[in-house]
Amino acid sequence: MALYRLPIARWTVAALGILFFLVIPFTLHEYFLSVANLVWIAVIGALGLNILVGYTGQVSIGHGAFMSVGAYTAANLANRLGSPWPVNLLAGGLMAALIGAIVGIPSLRIKGLYLAIATLAGQLIIEWTINHVTFISGGVQASIEVARPRLGPVVLNTQRDMYYFLLVFVVLAIIGTMNLMRTRVGRAFIAIRDQDIAAEIIGINIFRYKLLAFAISSFYAGVTGVLYTYFLGIANYEQFQIGVSIDYLAMIIIGGLGSVLGSIFGAVFVTLLPIVIRYAMEAFGGVFFNQQTVLNLIPNLRLMLFGALIIFFLIVEPEGLNRLWRNIRNYFRVWPFAY
Amino acid sequence: MKRYLAVAAALMLAASGLLATAPSSAQSSKGEIVIGVQCDRTGATQIVGTVLCPGLHDYVALVNSKGGVEGYMIKAIEIDHEYKVPPGVEAYERHKKEGAVTMSIYGTPHIYALAAKLTEDRIPGTSPGFGSAAAADGQRYPYIFPIAATYWSQAAAATDFAKKQLGGTLKSKKIAYLFYDNPAGREPIEVLEDLATKEGFQLKTFAVPPPGVEMGAQVLDIAQRYRADFVISHLFGGAPSVSIKELKRVGFPLKKVIGLVWASAEANIEGAGGFGVADGYYVMQFAGVGTDYPVLNEIREMYKKQGKPAPKEMASTVFYNRGVLIGALHVEAIRNALKAKPDGKITGDDVKKGFEKINNFTLGGLVPPLKITPQDHEGGGLVQIWQVKDNKFVKVTDWFAAYQDVVAKHIKEAGAKKS
Numbered sequence: 001m002a003l004y005r006l007p008i009a010r011w012t013v014a015a016l017g018i019l020f021f022l023v024i025p026f027t028l029h030e031y032f033l034s035v036a037n038l039v040w041i042a043v044i045g046a047l048g049l050n051i052l053v054g055y056t057g058q059v060s061i062g063h064g065a066f067m068s069v070g071a072y073t074a075a076n077l078a079n080r081l082g083s084p085w086p087v088n089l090l091a092g093g094l095m096a097a098l099i100g101a102i103v104g105i106p107s108l109r110i111k112g113l114y115l116a117i118a119t120l121a122g123q124l125i126i127e128w129t130i131n132h133v134t135f136i137s138g139g140v141q142a143s144i145e146v147a148r149p150r151l152g153p154v155v156l157n158t159q160r161d162m163y164y165f166l167l168v169f170v171v172l173a174i175i176g177t178m179n180l181m182r183t184r185v186g187r188a189f190i191a192i193r194d195q196d197i198a199a200e201i202i203g204i205n206i207f208r209y210k211l212l213a214f215a216i217s218s219f220y221a222g223v224t225g226v227l228y229t230y231f232l233g234i235a236n237y238e239q240f241q242i243g244v245s246i247d248y249l250a251m252i253i254i255g256g257l258g259s260v261l262g263s264i265f266g267a268v269f270v271t272l273l274p275i276v277i278r279y280a281m282e283a284f285g286g287v288f289f290n291q292q293t294v295l296n297l298i299p300n301l302r303l304m305l306f307g308a309l310i311i312f313f314l315i316v317e318p319e320g321l322n323r324l325w326r327n328i329r330n331y332f333r334v335w336p337f338a339y
Numbered sequence: 340m341k342r343y344l345a346v347a348a349a350l351m352l353a354a355s356g357l358l359a360t361a362p363s364s365a366q367s368s369k370g371e372i373v374i375g376v377q378c379d380r381t382g383a384t385q386i387v388g389t390v391l392c393p394g395l396h397d398y399v400a401l402v403n404s405k406g407g408v409e410g411y412m413i414k415a416i417e418i419d420h421e422y423k424v425p426p427g428v429e430a431y432e433r434h435k436k437e438g439a440v441t442m443s444i445y446g447t448p449h450i451y452a453l454a455a456k457l458t459e460d461r462i463p464g465t466s467p468g469f470g471s472a473a474a475a476d477g478q479r480y481p482y483i484f485p486i487a488a489t490y491w492s493q494a495a496a497a498t499d500f501a502k503k504q505l506g507g508t509l510k511s512k513k514i515a516y517l518f519y520d521n522p523a524g525r526e527p528i529e530v531l532e533d534l535a536t537k538e539g540f541q542l543k544t545f546a547v548p549p550p551g552v553e554m555g556a557q558v559l560d561i562a563q564r565y566r567a568d569f570v571i572s573h574l575f576g577g578a579p580s581v582s583i584k585e586l587k588r589v590g591f592p593l594k595k596v597i598g599l600v601w602a603s604a605e606a607n608i609e610g611a612g613g614f615g616v617a618d619g620y621y622v623m624q625f626a627g628v629g630t631d632y633p634v635l636n637e638i639r640e641m642y643k644k645q646g647k648p649a650p651k652e653m654a655s656t657v658f659y660n661r662g663v664l665i666g667a668l669h670v671e672a673i674r675n676a677l678k679a680k681p682d683g684k685i686t687g688d689d690v691k692k693g694f695e696k697i698n699n700f701t702l703g704g705l706v707p708p709l710k711i712t713p714q715d716h717e718g719g720g721l722v723q724i725w726q727v728k729d730n731k732f733v734k735v736t737d738w739f740a741a742y743q744d745v746v747a748k749h750i751k752e753a754g755a756k757k758s
Binding site for chain 1: 378380381389392393396417418419421423424426428429432433435436448451453454455456459471473520521522525526528529650669702713756
């Protein structure tokens with residue numbers, strides 16, 4: 001099958017490439033680039049979780065912990081051995097993959113909510129370990145400072161540098177995931193999700209592929225953790241607590257399980273929506289209330305609106321933003337005709 | 340489908356229309372100086388944020404109502420980050436975009452996450468009462484200002500207080516350290532261990548796992564097996580209330596317990612069942628407690644002039660007064676910066692120097708007589724001890740700091756380890 005079925009698809013990819021690699025970094029203020037950077041980090045993490053939850057059907061509430069494994073591996077390597085960032089990035093990813101595969105072992109026997117609880121235990125055990133083993137955490141504060149990444153003589157420290165640094169990995173992660181799903185491995189994941197007994201009967205080694213799904217997903221998480229560490233200049237365990245795992249689950253559910261575009265939509269949505277809501281309320285909140293009330297109202301209203309919008313989108317389209325987007329596209333494809 | 344699209348489009352149009360017509364505030368002063376304020380009114384520590392942040396804003400409003408600082412208005416832009424790190428990073432960049440020359444950071448993970456950025460962007464950020472104790476070293480962390488007693492200083496002061504309560508010596512006494520099992524909770528242990536050797540007391544630590552609502556076993560152990568002579572309690576959020584209740588339940592005398600600064604507010608006492616229940620409990624403070632300070636009278640006066648009642652947050656004096664303290668120290672730093680540069684074009688660097696000139700600024704007793712220097716960003720580690728007595732907090736000691744040599748040694752070691 002051709003990669004681009006329509007010529008317009010090729011043009012779209014080219015246009016998006018120009019937009020993200022040239023237009024955005026050179027026209028937007030540093031602040032917006034910093035927001036974009038947070039989005040990029042979330043995109044990689046969400047893609048990883050979607051491989052596991054969306055494509056393979058194994059629920060995990062341990063994604064935040066796998067990120068911390070990557071982060072601390074990289075931070076320790078950088079500080080103890082002074083190794084360069086590409087090595088740390090790979091090592092962080094691989095270490096997370098290893099730990100992820102171990103945490104995934106219960107998935108061989110249990111499914112659904114039971115597995116979710118098992119991974120929750122994984123999250124808590126990893127949190128506890130990092131918190132208490134000073135060899136890993138680098139001291140009671142559980143924070144390890146990391147120098148900014150360098151490319152040859154250039155130190156990547158402005159938001160624009162980080163933007164490119166992260167964007168490269170976003171592109172790699174997207175292409176990687178799309179490719180993965182076109183391989184035998186990806187097909188096996190989907191077969192396991194749809195019916196694992198049937199998958200086993202047609203010759204898929206459940207043991208290998210379930211653990212592989214955990215490993216690949218955790219590899220993404222580990223890489224996310226490392227990138228986050230380099231982005232902030234510090235690994236701190238409080239950045240990877242259980243709430244983070246839940247946020248990532250929310251992203252892929254809102255975006256759409258089992259789709260690359262959905263992961264991206266979800267990450268963008270969950271990261272940007274609170275910011276957009278705040279901007280809107282700051283702009284016209286003063287019209288209705290006095291300043292002190294607005295200050296108290298904004299954060300609370302933001303949470304309520306955020307929740308309400310998530311419910312709204314899920315009711316409109318339970319399969320997530322990705323499906324919503326496809327519906328809109330299909331509608332306009334034949335517009336102005338109904339079909 | 341079509342209908343939803345139409346609704347969405349209409350909403351977007353309405354929003355953009357309102358955005359365009361949003362009122363812009365006219366200023367008659369020489370200009371504005373922006374403080375970036377991070378706050379948590381909705382997250383894990385909302386009992387602090389909902390009271391502390393209004394205190395900060397009220398102080399800034401008071402300063403502005405009196406003509407600002409050297410003719411410049413102060414604008415405190417607040418962003419709530421729900422105690423999550425990514426929104427905190429976003430808030431920091433937003434503040435930077437708005438031209439903030441000083442940042443009031445809120446949250447231990449946040450000050451860690453932003454430490455590198457603050458230094459690169461040369462903007463001072465404060466972490467009063469939380470964050471890393473090692474940040475007191477102004478040479479090592481030039482742009483981070485704890486501006487209040489760090490956990491190390493708090494532990495040292497608590498030990499000193501215990502010593503006085505136990506008759507002037509700690510020799511072969513038993514001290515229990517009850518702490519929330521996270522980095523902030525564990526931070527003071529190394530200082531306490533040092534002091535145990537120095538003073539010859541026995542130290543035993545009792546960890547409370549998050550979320551800190553279950554500590555029956557630890558408290559029973561403290562009261563009946565270990566039989567502690569004094570308890571230092573370092574808990575956060577809802578945990579202090581539980582600790583008071585549990586200690587009371589097993590019959591441990593609360594007048595042998597001291598809570599560090601985040602286990603010391605009205606909300607914590609009320610959560611334990613009220614001041615009557617907690618009678619005797621000692622609390623440590625880095626800002627004055629109560630309503631009887633000139634600056635608070637001025638704030639009430641300001642509200643009266645506007646024909647409004649004083650905000651209800653003022654009744655929760657511990658956190659509210661801390662908010663006032665944070666606001667006041669930022670404003671003082673800006674004032675020092677503007678005095679050095681009367682043209683008003685101040686940068687983060689100028690405000691940093693402004694912080695380092697703060698000396699004996701007490702705001703009528705609400706703020707400890709801090710002396711912040713380029714070396715010492717903590718300002719001396721001063722605290723007061725108050726006690727729950729007759730349904731209110733009663734002051735037991737004035738501002739003091741203890742074992743500063745021990746704390747200094749740890750700061751130095753931390754600096755040597757990291758650099």
